[in-house]
Amino acid sequence: MTPATISPLAPKSFPAMPALDGVRIATAKAGIKYRDRTDLLAVMFAAGTTVAGVLTTSKCPSAPVELCRENLPGGRARILVVNAGNANAFTGKKGRHTTSVATRSAADALGCAQSEVFLSSTGVIGEPLDPSHFERHLSGMVESAAGDRWNDAAHAIMTTDTFPKMFTKSVALGDATVTINGIAKGAGMIAPDMATMLAYVATDAPLSAEVLQALLSMHVGETFNAVTVDSDTSTSDTLLAFATGTARARGAPPIDSPDDPRLEAFSAVFAECLRDLAIMIARDGEGARKLVRVEVTGAVSDASARRIAMSIANSPLVKTAVAGEDANWGRVVMAVGKAGEPADRDLLAIRFGDILVASEGERSEGYSEAETSAYMKRDEIVIGVDIGLGEGRFTAWTCDLTKEYVAINGDYRS
Amino acid sequence: MTPATISPLAPKSFPAMPALDGVRIATAKAGIKYRDRTDLLAVMFAAGTTVAGVLTTSKCPSAPVELCRENLPGGRARILVVNAGNANAFTGKKGRHTTSVATRSAADALGCAQSEVFLSSTGVIGEPLDPSHFERHLSGMVESAAGDRWNDAAHAIMTTDTFPKMFTKSVALGDATVTINGIAKGAGMIAPDMATMLAYVATDAPLSAEVLQALLSMHVGETFNAVTVDSDTSTSDTLLAFATGTARARGAPPIDSPDDPRLEAFSAVFAECLRDLAIMIARDGEGARKLVRVEVTGAVSDASARRIAMSIANSPLVKTAVAGEDANWGRVVMAVGKAGEPADRDLLAIRFGDILVASEGERSEGYSEAETSAYMKRDEIVIGVDIGLGEGRFTAWTCDLTKEYVAINGDYRS
Structure with missing residues (x-):
């Protein structure tokens, strides 16, 4: 095991934990x-x-x-x-x-x-x-x-x-x-x-x-x-x-x-x-350098929103794109598509933070690569997906997938 | 995109493709x-x-x-x-x-x-x-x-x-x-x-x-x-x-x-x-250095065997262990367990190639770390899992998960 340096996403301070009676x-x-x-x-x-x-x-x-x-x-x-x-x-x-x-x-x-x-x-x-x-x-x-x-x-x-x-x-x-x-x-x-x-x-x-x-x-x-x-x-x-x-x-x-x-x-x-x-x-995910919050809204149910959010949060291609600070919203579309839940490509809207990157099945009119790329440099990223079909919502958290994850897990036992 | 070197798993020769009438x-x-x-x-x-x-x-x-x-x-x-x-x-x-x-x-x-x-x-x-x-x-x-x-x-x-x-x-x-x-x-x-x-x-x-x-x-x-x-x-x-x-x-x-x-x-x-x-x-999976064949037998049905095989073949922890040439069969157990299919821990048998590494819910008696580690250095790995419950079987193929996968996918668009 390689000695790990502290995650850049670690809290800046830790609470003073009080004793509890009993x-x-x-x-x-x-x-x-x-x-x-x-x-x-x-x-x-x-x-x-x-x-x-x-x-x-x-x-x-x-x-x-x-x-x-x-x-x-x-x-x-x-x-x-x-x-x-x-x-x-x-x-x-x-x-x-x-x-x-x-x-x-x-x-x-x-x-x-x-x-x-x-x-x-x-x-x-x-x-x-x-x-x-x-x-x-x-x-x-x-x-x-x-x-x-x-x-x-x-x-x-x-x-x-x-x-x-x-x-x-x-x-x-x-x-x-x-x-x-x-x-x-x-x-x-x-x-x-x-x-x-x-x-x-x-x-x-x-x-x-x-x-x-x-x-x-x-x-x-x-x-x-x-x-x-x-x-x-x-x-x-x-x-x-x-x-x-x-x-x-x-x-x-x-x-x-x-x-x-x-x-x-x-x-x-x-x-x-x-x-x-x-x-x-x-x-503190292994090798994590970015915290990712995936907010799915507009799904047909909360359970459906959960499955879509987890499909995005678990996608290696989404997670490696975040690691590379690449606003690759196409991979978000892919992950929505593979979740198997009701979704209509032409109603989807995708946001990175407050930036609307795609809506109605295509790249947003006012999309700015420079603005979006700047956003991706942050250490906390919000991926917002509106399915446009109903009221179901779910928020999932994950981290990016980095070379360090592979390094940590390639020699864990040794 | 980084110019890729040819996968070490590429075929040694390519067929001469004949013209087809029509x-x-x-x-x-x-x-x-x-x-x-x-x-x-x-x-x-x-x-x-x-x-x-x-x-x-x-x-x-x-x-x-x-x-x-x-x-x-x-x-x-x-x-x-x-x-x-x-x-x-x-x-x-x-x-x-x-x-x-x-x-x-x-x-x-x-x-x-x-x-x-x-x-x-x-x-x-x-x-x-x-x-x-x-x-x-x-x-x-x-x-x-x-x-x-x-x-x-x-x-x-x-x-x-x-x-x-x-x-x-x-x-x-x-x-x-x-x-x-x-x-x-x-x-x-x-x-x-x-x-x-x-x-x-x-x-x-x-x-x-x-x-x-x-x-x-x-x-x-x-x-x-x-x-x-x-x-x-x-x-x-x-x-x-x-x-x-x-x-x-x-x-x-x-x-x-x-x-x-x-x-x-x-x-x-x-x-x-x-x-x-x-x-x-x-x-030719992105960054692949090892081909992995996952052979599941003894599941309650072929469909069940398929889900277990895919759970193993898709597990980042199994795939990074293979990349690290680590015979981490514990992660295979984990992946069987998370598949959600009928499985009895104490009936499981796990093989790497012909080496029986675990059976009846624990490490095999004759397990040799040296022998298994030597096997893991090969560029084609077979992970065999016998569930011990029925006749269902399925074979899946995947590759290892390497730092190169992350590198390739971190900057694909740029």
């Missing part, structure tokens, strides 16, 4: 694959913490994804363990042995039920993951954990990420103020319809597991499932949300129904958290 | 986009020539594709006109004006009906194509055409192709010998489900248009529609087949039914022609 964090250098960096994360939650999640739809999921799928229906979490460097995917019986050792080690260290343990692994597929890493480190991590280590947590789960992805915001819930913290890792192998990479959101709000799950389901489609780096979908994509409920002691009302009107502001910030983390993942 | 060819330097090379092709057919075709399924097809779609039901062809450098796609009314001028010029020059004219254009999308190129050149081309110019024809239709794609073979039909000649151009924007790029097949066999169409339909799925370079689908993909029937004078029997048993040997060579041209297109 959440303690520890990281360790387990040496699973990387040397001289943390690669193991444990997050401990107060008793009574609820959990919900969205997992990869891959037909070949990793062993930790299967463990999460088993434990999610219980709705309770006490500890999350994440390692970087090895995905424990396609590792057969050995992989299941490793997750069971890790689960038992975590449950023993903290003194909780095995059903309250959640695991994620990210990295190379197909290499056995030595269970002794978990046996050796988890007790010490549980002992030494502290609340103010969200920044450490975001670093420990990185693989080819070039910057840590973090979000924090406070919001009113009833008469109390609660906080939402989130971290994520992304980079390659990122695409919709499973499209969750690894992301963890925690709040001190007292929300039932059902409410948490409803919030995830409501918002994941337009956030994590609207981001694609390379159309590839991981065996390990995992998005988990945890609610410690500790804000109840400060007067926050317990919320047991997703329809509770007191949830409105919280829901908006929760969505913002998912969206911000998801966009940070596109900003 | 086919005359002319090329010209029209200066449509390129300088100092031919970019305009006219192929004239004897009266009575039948035609069949498969056209892009893009919802935003080019103007020439629409013209072919109009004229194909007539089943008769006298002249094919192809230009390189400008696709005449997404050019609105101007585009339709250009095709109508080109059609009229061709019909006038040859003295045939406009319904017997077929057009293709390949190159940049969205730029108006000046109709005067056709007005200026077609009469002269019709006059100067000759039979022994198949090699010239294959060159004139190239865009980012690094070598001309040609096929010829003779085969018995009844007591006579007939010949099948084919040419194609490919490179980028190539993917299945329209996946035909530009390809033209001609024979002197006396086949009805219905028979020709049946042959195309029978064989296109496992040939042109089994090849992908980058998952992108052109607005202009066109595969046309022409039968002059001139071999009838030498005793070849007219074939009017696709079920005629005398067609068997011909059908096999026709399929070979389509397959060879299609694989040459994968060999």
Whole structure:
């Protein structure tokens, strides 16, 4: 692996992540694959913490994804363990042995039920993951954990990420103020319809597991499932949300129904958290130098708009054109055409930013190559496509496809 | 555009293309986009020539594709006109004006009906194509055409192709010998489900248009529609087949039914022609340095096997790993998993060439990294995946994804 320089699209500053009541964090250098960096994360939650999640739809999921799928229906979490460097995917019986050792080690260290343990692994597929890493480190991590280590947590789960992805915001819930913290890792192998990479959101709000799950389901489609780096979908994509409920002691009302009107502001910030983390993942796509927002309007339905937007966002020819700062809107037409959704060539309108480049099936009258080329030099590009048939709309995010993507992925294992 | 060096996967030699009775060819330097090379092709057919075709399924097809779609039901062809450098796609009314001028010029020059004219254009999308190129050149081309110019024809239709794609073979039909000649151009924007790029097949066999169409339909799925370079689908993909029937004078029997048993040997060579041209297109994928054959077996159906094979063949992560000579079979598992087809991780077996790298959900016992790495250095790689569930099988062809692909496509218009 080539040491990566920080993405030019990285945020200019990172938030100071506050401790959350009921959440303690520890990281360790387990040496699973990387040397001289943390690669193991444990997050401990107060008793009574609820959990919900969205997992990869891959037909070949990793062993930790299967463990999460088993434990999610219980709705309770006490500890999350994440390692970087090895995905424990396609590792057969050995992989299941490793997750069971890790689960038992975590449950023993903290003194909780095995059903309250959640695991994620990210990295190379197909290499056995030595269970002794978990046996050796988890007790010490549980002992030494502290609340103010969200920044450490975001670093420990990185693989080819070039910057840590973090979000924090406070919001009113009833008469109390609660906080939402989130971290994520992304980079390659990122695409919709499973499209969750690894992301963890925690709040001190007292929300039932059902409410948490409803919030995830409501918002994941337009956030994590609207981001694609390379159309590839991981065996390990995992998005988990945890609610410690500790804000109840400060007067926050317990919320047991997703329809509770007191949830409105919280829901908006929760969505913002998912969206911000998801966009940070596109900003840190392997080799990315430009962030691309694809806005499709006028499709026959939102679902149709989504498929068209993803066809554009996943097109290698569109993405290489953006990398080359080439306003090649003809390739946008191609990607609309191949989506297989209702579209009438002669009603299409295409914009780069505010510049109308094509309408009614041909290049726009006032098209200026110089103006459009200048626009393409920006590091954030908006491709707007109006299908002209209906009211359906969807916005997708992606990044450009550069030689660096190929270089990074050509020798990832070595 | 960077001048391309010839693909390392190019055939070591090219066939000597024989003239076909009833086919005359002319090329010209029209200066449509390129300088100092031919970019305009006219192929004239004897009266009575039948035609069949498969056209892009893009919802935003080019103007020439629409013209072919109009004229194909007539089943008769006298002249094919192809230009390189400008696709005449997404050019609105101007585009339709250009095709109508080109059609009229061709019909006038040859003295045939406009319904017997077929057009293709390949190159940049969205730029108006000046109709005067056709007005200026077609009469002269019709006059100067000759039979022994198949090699010239294959060159004139190239865009980012690094070598001309040609096929010829003779085969018995009844007591006579007939010949099948084919040419194609490919490179980028190539993917299945329209996946035909530009390809033209001609024979002197006396086949009805219905028979020709049946042959195309029978064989296109496992040939042109089994090849992908980058998952992108052109607005202009066109595969046309022409039968002059001139071999009838030498005793070849007219074939009017696709079920005629005398067609068997011909059908096999026709399929070979389509397959060879299609694989040459994968060999000349933009930036390609390795040809990849993806063989899926054991799927629940052939259709399911096809979707899994295409998921692997289109995966940027699989294709960059091949470019990096990395036996990253974990990414093959990922691509199987994301295909959405029935698959049981613990029944999967994966081979690189003859080397079993994984079976029963984990790395194979006898796996040797050294042996597999040595295999990956070859310039033709076979990825074999057995799903272990049924009898469905499909073979797809693709190429690796290299930095050169990105370079070529980052500045195509400039």
